[in-house]
Amino acid sequence: MRGLSVPVIIAVVILGLLAAVVVVGARQVAAQVERARAPEQPIRFDHVIHVRLAQLDCLFCHRNADKGDAATVPSVQQCMFCHVVVGRGNPEVEKVRAKWDAQEPIDWIRVHRMPDHVHFAHAPHIRAGFDCATCHGDVASMPRVQQVRALNMGDCVNCHRENNAPTDCATCHY
Numbered sequence: 438m439r440g441l442s443v444p445v446i447i448a449v450v451i452l453g454l455l456a457a458v459v460v461v462g463a464r465q466v467a468a469q470v471e472r473a474r475a476p477e478q479p480i481r482f483d484h485v486i487h488v489r490l491a492q493l494d495c496l497f498c499h500r501n502a503d504k505g506d507a508a509t510v511p512s513v514q515q516c517m518f519c520h521v522v523v524g525r526g527n528p529e530v531e532k533v534r535a536k537w538d539a540q541e542p543i544d545w546i547r548v549h550r551m552p553d554h555v556h557f558a559h560a561p562h563i564r565a566g567f568d569c570a571t572c573h574g575d576v577a578s579m580p581r582v583q584q585v586r587a588l589n590m591g592d593c594v595n596c597h598r599e600n601n602a603p604t605d606c607a608t609c610h611y
């Protein structure tokens with residue numbers, strides 16, 4: 438250590454510690470963002486099983502996507518169409534059956550959510566020929582749904598511009 442003064446050594450040690458704090462902090466923030474974008478649901482619903490294995494169409498469950506503003510998430514009753522019989526004894530399926538017996542809805546945690554001042558409508562986009570994956574990615578491969586596209590104002594407006602869709606403020610803002 439000859440040639441290095443004590444203050445320099447102390448400065449190097451402090452910088453090292455600061456860097457470690459920044460790295461740990463960044464990892465925690467990244468983990469929080471990940472959790473926010475792919476929240477854990479009250480029941481482990483898996484799109485891979487339902488789309489790949491059970492061969493269900495997105496619109497079988499998200500019935501309103503080509504008709505109105507919200508795509509909508511199916512009621513427990515729609516799940517019971519199969520789960521009266523399928524998956525008996527599977528603890529996650531039993532949670533669905535318990536909700537049905539209690540006539541309670543499942544409190545799914547929203548993954549995509551526009552702020553209140555923004556108006557988004559599914560139907561015009563589906564009618565314009567976009568498939569779900571354009572905005573939601575390959576949900577059929579997601580055991581847990583996560584948001585993969587920004588869907589912020591810049592993203593919306595860019596796509597509207599490219600497709601000659603309206604870009605005046607009132608299109609998307611109340």
Ligand code: HEC
Nearest residue numbers: 482487488493494495498545547548549569573576577582
């Ligand atoms: C068996 C019914 C079923 C099918 C089929 C299905 N989904 Fe879902 N979907 C759900 C349920 C239940 C949720 C709510 C729980 C969750 O987020 O995992 C959901 C959530 C979602 C979400 C997140 C909604 C939010 O909170 O932002 C998207 C996006 C989505 N589905 C897209 C699709 C697409 C695309 C397909 C076809 C490839 C599809 N789904 C097929 C039942 C289904």
Ligand code: HEC
Nearest residue numbers: 495499502507508509510549550551557562567568569572
């Ligand atoms: C042009 C982009 C776009 C396309 C295409 C699209 N979505 Fe969405 N989706 C969104 C946005 C943005 C939200 C958040 C809407 C909000 O919070 O008001 C959303 C929310 C959802 C939700 C949760 C809230 C709700 O509306 O019920 C589901 C479920 C969903 N989408 C399913 C689908 C399915 C299934 C398809 C294909 C049939 C599809 N989406 C196509 C952009 C899109």
Ligand code: HEC
Nearest residue numbers: 481482483486491511515516518519523524527529530533
């Ligand atoms: C068309 C039939 C069908 C519908 C409708 C359906 N499911 Fe399923 N579900 C299946 C099949 C098939 C399996 C796989 C069963 C197995 O592994 O034994 C399954 C498995 C599951 C599992 C177990 C997942 C795991 O990781 O073990 C859950 C939880 C589940 N479904 C929830 C739901 C919910 C919630 C709905 C309504 C939104 C729903 N299902 C609608 C057919 C269906």
Ligand code: HEC
Nearest residue numbers: 556557558561562565571588592593596597600602608609
């Ligand atoms: C992938 C390209 C694309 C993205 C991304 C997209 N849009 Fe669109 N949007 C379109 C197109 C194209 C139309 C016009 C459909 C038509 O001609 O009816 C449209 C139509 C609309 C309409 C209906 C306008 C009307 O007056 O009929 C609304 C509202 C809307 N978009 C809001 C949004 C919002 C909010 C977002 C972002 C969260 C968004 N869009 C993202 C392509 C997109």
Ligand code: HEC
Nearest residue numbers: 552555588589590591593594597603604605606608609610
């Ligand atoms: C194609 C849809 C679309 C159009 C057109 C659009 N916006 Fe937005 N705007 C959004 C979305 C989505 C958000 C929320 C996400 C975000 O903050 O980027 C937003 C957010 C905003 C916010 C809030 C920003 C913040 O930091 O909270 C303001 C202010 C705003 N827009 C103003 C405007 C004005 C002014 C126009 C017209 C020049 C306009 N927007 C046109 C989609 C749109």
